[in-house]
Amino acid sequence: MNISQEHIIELIQEYQQGRISEEGFQKLQKWLKEDEANADEFAQYLALFKESGALSNLDQIQKEDAWLNISKSLSKPEKKSKVRRLHTWLPYAAAVVVLFTVGYFMIEQVRTDYDFGKDYNFAEISSIGSKKAVLTLENGQKVNLEENDKELITEADGTLIQKNADSELIYDNASSAKDRVIYNQIEIPRGGEYSLVLADGTKVWLNSESSLRYPVQFVGNKRKVELTGEAYFEVSHNPDMPFIIASHDTEIKVLGTSFNVSAYHDEEHISTTLVEGSVELSCLGNKELLKPGFQATVKKGDNRFKVERVNTNLYTSWKDGVFRYKDQSLEEICHQLSRWYNVEFFFTDHRYREYRFTGAAKKNKSLNFTLEMIEKMADVQFAIKDDKIIVGKPE
Incomplete structure (x- = not known):
């Protein structure tokens, strides 16, 4: 069964959110049963998300029988796919798979000359590598x-x-x-x-x-x-x-x-x-x-x-089209994104640099998706000024 790493990430996210379809569930089971190495790869993703605190039921899942535990932990899929919309931003999840966990920091007031309330199109000042x-x-x-x-x-x-x-x-x-x-x-x-x-x-x-x-x-x-x-x-x-x-x-x-x-x-x-x-x-x-x-x-x-x-x-996943992060600072992530999308980031406060994230994102998708995901999962926003992406938060 030919299935990409990106699609595996998508299926894991859909499973974690309780919104996996019957077709996706069967596809995931089939892939896991095919080869022990597949179960190992799947378990690595689960371990990554476990460390981020993004999944709550991972203690039940073991590498050697991951597919069996998945079938036990999920309720029997109905004939018609049932999707539970947890947040309004979930439509973006199919395009960019990002499960972020955020460290908690005291936030100081920032400058007021950045309009964080505007709906920006970051693709206008960036390009996919x-x-x-x-x-x-x-x-x-x-x-x-x-x-x-x-x-x-x-x-x-x-x-x-x-x-x-x-x-x-x-x-x-x-x-x-x-x-x-x-x-x-x-x-x-x-x-x-x-x-x-x-x-x-x-x-x-x-x-x-x-x-x-x-x-x-x-x-x-x-x-x-x-x-x-x-x-x-x-x-x-x-x-x-x-x-x-x-x-x-x-x-x-x-x-x-x-x-x-x-x-x-x-x-x-x-x-x-x-x-x-x-x-x-x-x-x-x-x-x-x-x-x-x-x-x-x-x-x-x-x-x-x-x-x-x-x-x-x-x-090493960058060479296969995926950025993966484990407890990585927002500054490090923005540095990587700046190279790939050929854009500059500017932080309004040094404390935003220290936000920590764990997750994964596809490289072949617009920067808009990744930044919107970060905004939804963290107490931080992005704006555009002088062809730079501003990282901060309104007063």
Whole structure:
């Protein structure tokens, strides 16, 4: 049964709200029965929502028999779908799935020159992100990959660069000269994302406002690339030629594995989240070996790693079209949204920055939906002034 991660989130939300249809209920049961891995994925979402306090009956649900407990906890569906409208904002839930829990903070009065009562269209000053990037060749020539559809590019050493059926950039160096190393750099603007397959078969997903510098073919005893921003790597295994990612003061050394690296120039920390395999991190003379399911964070200019077990889906789902949050501040969420929707946020009071949220949102939907959800679940509102989104609250 082919069902997307986004649709799973929708079904879980509909179930939690008591508004799941008979068709949706049967679809969820069927999907859970098909594979134990599906039940595991479903349980991860339930655990996430449990921690947020958004679900009250999760103690009854266990991973090994999730589908059975669901059928027990729900009343028998009637022939006709019955939808219970809990709030007037529920129609938005099908488009954006956001279950937010909010921390409680004292709120000070804010400035009065922002009209929070107006019905704004945030789509007018933002745009949904898409696949776009600029490739810089060895000779400095820049190629707009959004405009350049299937055109074949030949590098100075004979390496062929083109797009595959999935619009990924791929490198073919079968006929290239191996007497020197030349580099390409791919840059992802705000509101963009892109993926490519390097010459060794390593696949890289690049997030908004990110760049990767890499050789068009790997020679010698190592494969080294330079990253700014965020990327997810699936490294092709080669024990004789380790893969190294350099970012600021940190290097990540791998043989073959899957992991996420976040190293934005405007953020003070570098985070590496390991999905499978193993990686060795080094920073200013200090080293750390990371295991699957763990994340290592280091402050720029420091060499002390903070290592903790995490739900890796929270840090990798962006490449699959979903933003997931767990006890994340509104400031961090707005920072992520600003990159994807290419818009700026301004907070009228620092306390709004510290609101905490747990939930999930689809990347392919308008910013209007996400912001309206936040407004309904939190004591905060959004306005527009001078092409910026203002975060605050009327007096």
